[in-house]
Amino acid sequence: xxxxxxxxxxxxxxxxxxxxxxxxxxxxxxxxxxxxxxxxxxxxxxxxxxxxxxxxxxxxxxxxxxxxxxxxxxxxxxxxxxxxxxxxxxxxxxxxxxxxxxxxxxxxxxxxxxxx
Numbered sequence: 001x002x003x004x005x006x007x008x009x010x011x012x013x014x015x016x017x018x019x020x021x022x023x024x025x026x027x028x029x030x031x032x033x034x035x036x037x038x039x040x041x042x043x044x045x046x047x048x049x050x051x052x053x054x055x056x057x058x059x060x061x062x063x064x065x066x067x068x069x070x071x072x073x074x075x076x077x078x079x080x081x082x083x084x085x086x087x088x089x090x091x092x093x094x095x096x097x098x099x100x101x102x103x104x105x106x107x108x109x110x111x112x113x114x115x116x
Contacts, residue, residue: 028082029102034095040088048086074100077111 022031048064049071071084078101088094103111 024102027102029100031098031100032095033098034093036093039090039092039094040086041090045086045088049084074098 017036019034020032021034022029024030048067051068051072067084074083082099082101085097085099086094087097
């Protein structure tokens, strides 16, 4: 959500809006954060999730390293079907989706113990 405020609202025309939604999809939880900010071109979106690519796009306000680190950490913990996805279009806003497994209390406790 910090990125939606920091990046999405900085250049928004008029009132900036941020929506946060969460729902269960089968055995997963999907959390979505959307803004009506300036959006990003496709090449910037691709670069943000590319583990081998450069961090910052030329002229970018942020490096993108935090976004990529969160995505990779989720995948390392839960598998490649989980993590972050970005849908964005210039002048149309951005939606970041976070897909995680829906864990019960016992599973959460086990995951916490297994983490270094």
